[in-house]
Amino acid sequence: MKKKTASIYMMVVVLALLSVSTAVAQGNTSQQKLPNVQVKDMDGRLMNVNSFSNGGKPIIISFWATWCKPCISELESIADDYEDWQKVAGVKLIAISIDDTRTNGGIKSLVSSRGWTYEVYNDYNKDLYRALGIANVPYTIVLNGDGKVVERHAGYNPGDEYRLLEVVKKIGKP
Amino acid sequence: MRRKIFIMITIAGISNVLRAQEIPGKLSGGLESNNQYYIDDKATQAKAPRDKIATNSYFTLNYTLKNFYAGVQLESYLSSLMGYPEGLKGTKLTHRFAGYRTDKIDITAGNFYEQYGNGFVFRSYEERQLGIDNIMDGVNVRFTPLKGIRLKASYGLQRVLMDNGEGIVRGADLELDPLDLLKIKHRWGVTIGGSVVNRYQRYTGPDEDFPPGVDAWSGRLQLTHPYYNLNMEYVGKSADPTDVNKNIFKKGSLLYISQTITTNKGLSADIAFRRMENMEFRTDRTQKDNVAVLNYLPALTKLYTYSLPGLYPYAAQSMGEIGGKVDVFYHFKRGSALGGHYGTKLSLTASMYRNLDTARLNSKEGFRAEFWKLGPTELYNDVNVSLERRWTSWVKTIISYTNLRYNQGYIQGPGFGMVNADIAVVDVLLNFDRKNSLRGEIQHLWTVADERNWAAVLLEYGYAPGWSFFAGDMINYQSKKIHYFSAGGAFNYKEARVSLSYGRQRAGLLCVGGICRVVPAYSGANLSFTYNF
Incomplete structure (x- = not known):
C-alpha cells in the first residue's frame, strides 16, 4: 500500500x-539560446557552442550520426541545394554528429567524400544533445540572427527540407 | 513520505512563481516514454509477462542562469520493458546536479557524465535503449588555465541500476596542445594527453593478495592536418580479479590506432586498429553484462542499419581481441561516366577480428598472450560494398552487398557454430513531390548455418512534414518459417514525436553503438512519445 x-x-x-x-x-x-556546452571540431579542438555565429543571419543545427540513414538523407538533400539556400536566406548549416568512439573516426572521411561544405562538429559524449533534452537523431534546430532558438523538429521525412527552407527564409528577412 | 510532500510543495511553489512572473534563466529538458503491451505468441514462443503493460519513462529538466546550472532526471519503470536489467524498477529521481561554468572552469557537484580520451579508461554515459546509465555521483572539475591546457578531475560513486554502487572512483585527465603553448603556427595540430583512474571496492574474502583497488592509466597522441588525422591511445590496467574473468590476476592493456585520410578529389578513408586483453573495468567486480561498467569498449566494425546484416552483430571481446576496420569512400562526380547527372557515392568497408595467441598459465595470472600475434580463432570478418545513386530528381537507390563471418559460438555462447553469410539489399526511395515519398527495401541473406536463409521486405510511406507509416516482414523461410512482421506509424509535430507500432520482435542481440544487450522474443504493441523543450 x-x-x-x-x-x-x-x-x-x-x-x-x-x-x-x-x-x-x-x-x-x-528566448532560448544554446547552452554553453563544448563540442569538438574536426581537428579535435573544443569549441563553445554559444560562440556559433553567422553574422546576424539564421543558423540550422542538424544533429546526425554516421550510422543514421535518415540523417544522411536529410543532409544529402540539403547539400544538393545548399548554395541556393545560402544565397536566398543567408543561412549556415552546422552539422553536429553524436558519433562516439565506435564510429567517430569515420566522420571526417564521410563528410569529405560527400563534399559537404557544412561546419561539422562532434558531440562525442552527447553533452549538448543531453543539455537540449533530445531523445533521437535526426533532430533539427533553427536559430535566428540573435542566436535564439525559433524552431525545433524531431525526425526527418523526405520533403521536410522545403519546410525548413521556408522557416529560415521567413526569419532571414530583415 | 515527508520528503516527498516537501518536494511537491516546493514544486507547486516554484510553479506558481513561474506562472506569475517572467523567470530569469533558461529551462530545457525532455520527456521520453516507451510503452509496450505484450501478448502471448505461439509461433515465436514469446510469453507475455504477468503485467502485460510495461512503461519506461524519463523526464529531464535543466536550468541555466548565467554561469550557474542545475538539473534533475526522473526515471520510472512501471513495470520495466522486457529485456532490461532486472534491477531497473520503480520510480526515482536518478540525477540531480548543480554546477558553475565559465570559459576557464566548470565544476559540477552531484551527478555528472564524463569521458577521458577515447573512453577506454573512463566513460560515463547514458544509452536508454540498452538500459545503460553509468552516471557518476560526486564532484567533477574541468579546468582550462591556458588555451592549450585542459585538465579534468573526477571523484565519486557510480550509478548501478537504481542506486549508487559501492566502488569509489577517482580519476584525472590532462590534455596539452604543445604547438599552441609554444605559440607556433603550423598546418599540423598536435595534442598529447594522459589519464589515470583508480577504483576501490572493499574486499572481505580470504585472499591476502587480492587487490581491492584497481588502477588504469592511458597515454594518447593526436595529430591533425587538413588531409590527415591520427588518434593513438595506449592503456594499461592493474590486476583486476572479477567474477567474469574467473578471478585471475592478469594485467590489462589496450592499443588503439585510428587514422583518417581525406583528399579534395572525393576519395577518403579511415583505418582503425585495436588490440586489447583483459580490459573489462567495473566499479563492482561481482556485476556482469552492461552493469557497473566504467570504461567504453565498443566493437569497431561497420554499424549496419539494415535488419538482415544486423542479425549477426559483432560484440567486442574485452578478454582478448586483435583486429581492425577500414572504410573507403569515393564520390563519382556529377557528369562523369559513373557519376551520372547527380553523382554516385561508393563506400567500401572491411573488418577482421581474431582472438589473441594465448598460453594458459598455472599461476594466478591465468594466461599469457603474445602482443603482435593474431590468435588461432576467427571472431568476425566482414566486407561491405554500397552504392548510392540518385537517378532523377525523384528516384534514388542504394544497393549494398555484405559478406560476413560471425563466430556465433564464441560471441553468443556454446551451442552455435560459425556463420558465413552473404547479404544483398536493394533500397529505393521515390520522392513523388515535396510531400509524398515512398521507400522500399528488399533484403536477402544466404547461409547454410544457424537459421539458414532469410528474406525481408519493408515499405515506408512519408507525408511531410508530419506523418510516416511503415510495414515490413522478415522470414527465415528455410528453417522455422516464422514471419517477424511489424507495422506502424509516427507523427512528428515540431519537437514532439509519437509513434505506434505492432509486431513481433526476434530474440537476439540488440546493439546500439556497438554495445549489445540480449533481448527476449516478444510480441505486441508499442507506443512511444518524445518531447523536448
Whole structure:
C-alpha cells in the first residue's frame, strides 16, 4: 500500500514538473539560446557552442550520426541545394554528429567524400544533445540572427527540407 | 513520505512563481516514454509477462542562469520493458546536479557524465535503449588555465541500476596542445594527453593478495592536418580479479590506432586498429553484462542499419581481441561516366577480428598472450560494398552487398557454430513531390548455418512534414518459417514525436553503438512519445 501511494505521489510530481516545464517552455521558447556546452571540431579542438555565429543571419543545427540513414538523407538533400539556400536566406548549416568512439573516426572521411561544405562538429559524449533534452537523431534546430532558438523538429521525412527552407527564409528577412 | 510532500510543495511553489512572473534563466529538458503491451505468441514462443503493460519513462529538466546550472532526471519503470536489467524498477529521481561554468572552469557537484580520451579508461554515459546509465555521483572539475591546457578531475560513486554502487572512483585527465603553448603556427595540430583512474571496492574474502583497488592509466597522441588525422591511445590496467574473468590476476592493456585520410578529389578513408586483453573495468567486480561498467569498449566494425546484416552483430571481446576496420569512400562526380547527372557515392568497408595467441598459465595470472600475434580463432570478418545513386530528381537507390563471418559460438555462447553469410539489399526511395515519398527495401541473406536463409521486405510511406507509416516482414523461410512482421506509424509535430507500432520482435542481440544487450522474443504493441523543450 505504501509503495502504491509513493508511486502516486511520484506521478503527481512528474505531472507538476511537466506542467511547469510546458508553461515555461511556451513562454520562453522564443528566448532560448544554446547552452554553453563544448563540442569538438574536426581537428579535435573544443569549441563553445554559444560562440556559433553567422553574422546576424539564421543558423540550422542538424544533429546526425554516421550510422543514421535518415540523417544522411536529410543532409544529402540539403547539400544538393545548399548554395541556393545560402544565397536566398543567408543561412549556415552546422552539422553536429553524436558519433562516439565506435564510429567517430569515420566522420571526417564521410563528410569529405560527400563534399559537404557544412561546419561539422562532434558531440562525442552527447553533452549538448543531453543539455537540449533530445531523445533521437535526426533532430533539427533553427536559430535566428540573435542566436535564439525559433524552431525545433524531431525526425526527418523526405520533403521536410522545403519546410525548413521556408522557416529560415521567413526569419532571414530583415 | 515527508520528503516527498516537501518536494511537491516546493514544486507547486516554484510553479506558481513561474506562472506569475517572467523567470530569469533558461529551462530545457525532455520527456521520453516507451510503452509496450505484450501478448502471448505461439509461433515465436514469446510469453507475455504477468503485467502485460510495461512503461519506461524519463523526464529531464535543466536550468541555466548565467554561469550557474542545475538539473534533475526522473526515471520510472512501471513495470520495466522486457529485456532490461532486472534491477531497473520503480520510480526515482536518478540525477540531480548543480554546477558553475565559465570559459576557464566548470565544476559540477552531484551527478555528472564524463569521458577521458577515447573512453577506454573512463566513460560515463547514458544509452536508454540498452538500459545503460553509468552516471557518476560526486564532484567533477574541468579546468582550462591556458588555451592549450585542459585538465579534468573526477571523484565519486557510480550509478548501478537504481542506486549508487559501492566502488569509489577517482580519476584525472590532462590534455596539452604543445604547438599552441609554444605559440607556433603550423598546418599540423598536435595534442598529447594522459589519464589515470583508480577504483576501490572493499574486499572481505580470504585472499591476502587480492587487490581491492584497481588502477588504469592511458597515454594518447593526436595529430591533425587538413588531409590527415591520427588518434593513438595506449592503456594499461592493474590486476583486476572479477567474477567474469574467473578471478585471475592478469594485467590489462589496450592499443588503439585510428587514422583518417581525406583528399579534395572525393576519395577518403579511415583505418582503425585495436588490440586489447583483459580490459573489462567495473566499479563492482561481482556485476556482469552492461552493469557497473566504467570504461567504453565498443566493437569497431561497420554499424549496419539494415535488419538482415544486423542479425549477426559483432560484440567486442574485452578478454582478448586483435583486429581492425577500414572504410573507403569515393564520390563519382556529377557528369562523369559513373557519376551520372547527380553523382554516385561508393563506400567500401572491411573488418577482421581474431582472438589473441594465448598460453594458459598455472599461476594466478591465468594466461599469457603474445602482443603482435593474431590468435588461432576467427571472431568476425566482414566486407561491405554500397552504392548510392540518385537517378532523377525523384528516384534514388542504394544497393549494398555484405559478406560476413560471425563466430556465433564464441560471441553468443556454446551451442552455435560459425556463420558465413552473404547479404544483398536493394533500397529505393521515390520522392513523388515535396510531400509524398515512398521507400522500399528488399533484403536477402544466404547461409547454410544457424537459421539458414532469410528474406525481408519493408515499405515506408512519408507525408511531410508530419506523418510516416511503415510495414515490413522478415522470414527465415528455410528453417522455422516464422514471419517477424511489424507495422506502424509516427507523427512528428515540431519537437514532439509519437509513434505506434505492432509486431513481433526476434530474440537476439540488440546493439546500439556497438554495445549489445540480449533481448527476449516478444510480441505486441508499442507506443512511444518524445518531447523536448
